[in-house]
Amino acid sequence: MIEIKTQIPGAKSIALMERRKNAVARGPFHTTPIFAAKAQGAWITDVDGNKLLDFSSGIGVVNVGHSPTRVVEAATNQLNHFIHTSFNVVAYENYITVCEKLNSAMPGKFAKKSFLANSGAEAVENAIKISRAFSGKQAIVCFQHAYHGRTYMAMSLTAKVKPYKYGFAPFNSEVYRCPFPYPYRWPTTSQPDQVAEECFEEFKTLVQSEVGSTQVAAVLIEPVLGEGGFVPAPKKFLSLLRDFCTENKIVLIFDEVQCGFGRTGTLFACEKLGVTPDLLVSAKGIAAGLPLSAVTGKAEIMDGPAEGGIGGTFCGNPVACAAALAVFEEWDKGILARNTLSLEKKLVEYMGQWFKNFSIIGDVRGMGPMRAMELVKNRETKEPNPEATKELVKLCYEKGLILMTAGTFGNVIRLLPPLCTTEEELEEGLNIIQGCLTKLIKDYQSK
Ligand SMILES: Cc1ncc(COP(=O)(O)O)c(C=O)c1O
Incomplete structure (x- = not known):
């Protein structure tokens, strides 16, 4: 009480x-x-x-609750062994286990790999780097009402100016923004399938006329808007995007930083939506409050950057990884x-x-x-x-x-x-x- x-x-x-x-x-x-x-x-x-x-x-973040016993035990146990070696210097097993868990949890019948970072923004940045390195292309298409974080690329991809972008220009180039299928505020109809079709037409027109479909490295979308106001993208829109990206060899990235890790009732929202991205970005709920984030996706795309191309001192910290494995345990129980x-x-x-x-x-x-x-x-x-x-x-x-x-x-x-x-x-x-x-x-x- x-x-x-x-x-x-x-x-x-x-x-x-x-x-x-x-x-x-x-x-x-x-x-x-x-x-x-x-x-x-x-x-x-x-x-x-x-x-x-x-x-x-x-x-x-604390989808499994504040300070759950298993997470506290797992993190404490790891603290008692070692706190940090840097995965780039002396690697450790629980980083690999978290990646294996993510690879098997992400939908899609293809070989997968993961990369761990610290925050949602950092994972978004890495998803963009990976897509560009893999595709050799530059343009990134994102959406109105999007929120992807506060670092420069993530902020450039974020839509709302105040307070997130105000006074921080110039922003990164090669970022293009399309309307998000927001049924309540769609001008002609609020019927999700129709919104999806009309919105997709606008997306296609913008990509074809202002960017060039062959120039697009990645399309980045939150399948359910987080900061933008909890608007689920209609399934139809995501499936039209999926087909377009496949036809045009564009990496489709889902940012599930807010809607992932159980928030919509399944581990990832894309499971419910029945559309599988090429790359899936997670953070927030992944480690019950310890800083950890991930990019998971098709192995050949994830291997786009050369050795040394992605990483960072604290990426995939072992205490955060121990907590993440305890979060997976909690989730796997089904309760x-x-x-x-x-x-x-x-x-x-x-x-x-x-x-x-x-x-x-x-x-x-x-x-x-x-x-x-x-x-x-x-x-x-x-x-x-x-x-x-x-x-x-x-x-x-x-x-x-x-x-x-x-x-x-x-x-x-x-x-x-x-x-x-x-x-x-x-x-x-x-x-x-x-x-x-x-x-x-x-x-x-x-x-
Ligand atoms: C969808 C989405 N992407 C990225 C981010 C950025 O995550 P972080 O604050 O951990 O950098 C957030 C944070 O709210 C988010 O909701």
Whole structure:
């Protein structure tokens, strides 16, 4: 149960925030004003002793829950053997085992290889390097509403300017952007198959007329938008992209940094979507919070860069690899996958009711338990309501529930509970959202 003992933030968090302001660059944002003392399962206890329910999972990372026993044991055991040798200097077995696990987990009946890095952005960068080295081509096609990270290439591939790109130009060249098949905001229809066809036509026209299909090294897409607002790409669109990339010898890359590692109910979203990319990028949930990321894909593509062409001091750190193997163990038990089904059911049920009862909600959507709702000022005009979205997050954390926003227009509430969240915990959180939505609407009406 949520336990709120002080005002949020409490005195200790306030004092730490003062120190933070003086000592830390202002750049990194904070969704909540509290500081963590302890976290377990779906719960975070702050430095003032408040126990909050976490529906953010550290931005979709602790899918297996905060500090699960097996992960802590595996990481501790590795810490007691060695912390770092650098895979480039003295290699170690668990790096290879993680790659073997990834290779067999990725769909597709072809020989596969993997490469490990530290962050999602770094894995995206490497997927681009690998595609260019393999194909000998340069152009990369990406999509509107995309988020791929904050390093220069990943940022160039990211769509949203504020806050991610603002003031950081110039960006990398040979990056081309197409519309994303976003049914709720598609101008002519919201019927997914039709959106898919129309969007694919726009993609094809842009590629053929502005880039040249023979010049494209890779097409990079999130099969379910993460920061862009939890929009699943229609299956049809992905399958049209798949055929186009095959016909034109283009590497198709799926960025599953946010939607992977169980978030949509299967280990990878592409399993559910029935479309297999050439390269699959994972991070976040892979090691339960230790920094690790991966590129997995067709062996001949992965072997594009020459020896020494990819790597890095910390890439595939052994403690992170030990944690990743424990995450695979947890996933292989099947309990989490089963739990995602009941999470999905409850989320769909509640959000469907909210959509009926609260006209501030313009759209509810998602895949598996990866669910979101879009807040609007008016259902007809679909004008985004980022102010209400921000306010809802604040009302919720004051009541002990941690939520995050998303979306190009900042008007999406995304729900990222750990996948081990029990039905009672989920209901406790959803009832808080419901109460806060009611209050929010009352406050708006009285203005
Ligand atoms: C789809 C996607 N790709 C890449 C990234 C970048 O990952 P990282 O923050 O670990 O660099 C993120 C982070 O949110 C993401 O959601």
